[in-house]
Amino acid sequence: MLIKSASDIPASEITPRSAYLRRREFLAGAAALGLGSLLADSGTAAPLSATPSPLSTTSEARTPLKDIISYNNFYEFGTDKDDPVKHAHTLKTTPWKVKVDGLVGKPAEYDLDDLIKEVALEERIYRMRCVEGWSMVIPWIGVPLASILRRLEPQGSAKYVAFETVVRPAEMPGQRGVFQPLPWPYVDGLRLDEAMHPLTILAVGLYGETLLNQNGAPIRLVVPWKYGFKGIKSIVRISLTETEPRCTWNLQNAREYGFYSNVNPNVDHPRWSQATERRIGESGLFVKRRPTLLFNGYGEQVASLYAGLDLKANY
Amino acid sequence: MPPTAAARRSLASRVVLGRDPIRRAIYVVGMLPAVMTFYFGVVDQLGADPQKTLERTLGLWALRFLIATLAITPLRRLGLANLLRYRRSLGLLAFYYAALHLSVYLILDQGLDPASIWADIVKRPYITVGMFAFTILLPLAATSNSAMIRRLGGTAWQRLHRLVYIAAAAAVLHFIMLEKSWSGELVLYAALIAGLLGFRLFGRRRPAPRGRPRPADRTARA
Numbered sequence: 001m002l003i004k005s006a007s008d009i010p011a012s013e014i015t016p017r018s019a020y021l022r023r024r025e026f027l028a029g030a031a032a033l034g035l036g037s038l039l040a041d042s043g044t045a046a047p048l049s050a051t052p053s054p055l056s057t058t059s060e061a062r063t064p065l066k067d068i069i070s071y072n073n074f075y076e077f078g079t080d081k082d083d084p085v086k087h088a089h090t091l092k093t094t095p096w097k098v099k100v101d102g103l104v105g106k107p108a109e110y111d112l113d114d115l116i117k118e119v120a121l122e123e124r125i126y127r128m129r130c131v132e133g134w135s136m137v138i139p140w141i142g143v144p145l146a147s148i149l150r151r152l153e154p155q156g157s158a159k160y161v162a163f164e165t166v167v168r169p170a171e172m173p174g175q176r177g178v179f180q181p182l183p184w185p186y187v188d189g190l191r192l193d194e195a196m197h198p199l200t201i202l203a204v205g206l207y208g209e210t211l212l213n214q215n216g217a218p219i220r221l222v223v224p225w226k227y228g229f230k231g232i233k234s235i236v237r238i239s240l241t242e243t244e245p246r247c248t249w250n251l252q253n254a255r256e257y258g259f260y261s262n263v264n265p266n267v268d269h270p271r272w273s274q275a276t277e278r279r280i281g282e283s284g285l286f287v288k289r290r291p292t293l294l295f296n297g298y299g300e301q302v303a304s305l306y307a308g309l310d311l312k313a314n315y
Numbered sequence: 316m317p318p319t320a321a322a323r324r325s326l327a328s329r330v331v332l333g334r335d336p337i338r339r340a341i342y343v344v345g346m347l348p349a350v351m352t353f354y355f356g357v358v359d360q361l362g363a364d365p366q367k368t369l370e371r372t373l374g375l376w377a378l379r380f381l382i383a384t385l386a387i388t389p390l391r392r393l394g395l396a397n398l399l400r401y402r403r404s405l406g407l408l409a410f411y412y413a414a415l416h417l418s419v420y421l422i423l424d425q426g427l428d429p430a431s432i433w434a435d436i437v438k439r440p441y442i443t444v445g446m447f448a449f450t451i452l453l454p455l456a457a458t459s460n461s462a463m464i465r466r467l468g469g470t471a472w473q474r475l476h477r478l479v480y481i482a483a484a485a486a487v488l489h490f491i492m493l494e495k496s497w498s499g500e501l502v503l504y505a506a507l508i509a510g511l512l513g514f515r516l517f518g519r520r521r522p523a524p525r526g527r528p529r530p531a532d533r534t535a536r537a
Contacts (some may be wrong), residue, residue, distance in 0.1 A: 071363030181496040272439055283477040285356040285365045
């Protein structure tokens, strides 16, 4: 008999009810201190409080949480949209270290909470446009990447920021087996001025809770004017470099995925149009496509970054 | 004398479903995935992107029935099973699914906008290839009944229906071209189609089963 009867479980293994209830208070208190991500069990979300940011997109309905956590591209857990929600719980996100190296004054292997402590958590509601032609509106919780980078003291010669996702085949089924859709680790990067832009954040939560693994726990990049795949997940390394960093999808197919990958309805993907998008969770089966906006609608804030740059050649 | 209403109904039902109870069952069971997926879509149980899921599911079933259709001859030649009498049903199911898949694209996805559809067909190679595959299936579906086989004659009919090989290759190419990367699923479908077409290329010179003139056999039953 595999199922233990209640009498087989020693009393020492049973969590007292008072302690169980205190855990919730403890998490809430820790979240207020910005420590939520440290304490979250892998695969479960813990409450996380944040101050609403004036940079949020508030004019559009937010995508339902169930869609945000069940419709994901995270090939480390499989290539189907529902693979991450099924398999991502096996990734252990505590403890979590982020290696910072390259052209910085303070290179080190940082504990995640040491990296983001002292920076207030903000709620940033952003549109997210996937290169596949669908979009969401996500209430992220995170910190401006600029405030983290400043604390790391980039050197004058640094021109780019490179990021790297964790590689753990034992915990990430998409990294095992015969068919490996991408080379690992997943890597991506930004120009330093893009990274320092106030809209660029490192997210640690969404919808008032810490990130679930399928959304890139415990820490991921969010660059709302670029296609979603630039938002690298489960980051374990941040490097400042002088030369343009390698980007996984660009390595996979340079003709289809450029370094910039700014959302642009006028520059089609070689195989499909980028002029329109389907908003996930909007009206079910009979959803109508909506026009895609240049820079995903954040042109007013970011177009100046690309003044004089040919966006067709630098896609 | 004009046929009675009852006779006309029974004729209509025979034309759609055929007389053979097994063939009828193949049609009914074969259409279940379409009915169920559409129902789940209407009641919002198809996940975050129901339109894409419906479109994709219908396309995948078209490919599956195409594979089943192409498997009939190898199964027979290898002496594993003779399912020739069900090939027409399977082929028609592949066509129905392809037509539904295309309808979802045209009506739900593109909102029947002619400009946007035309732009897609000429600019998107995977749409072009998919449309090409469907266009080939049209005359095959139209000539799938026994009357058309008699009218065309066995040899001409058979030659026409060899176009299904091109349709199958185009269908799987359409699938490969729209994916961002290779997956196990994609490799499986590509390998199945490649194997079934390869059988025609390299397995051709095998002798036909004894005592059965091949063209006549095909004409009568296919």
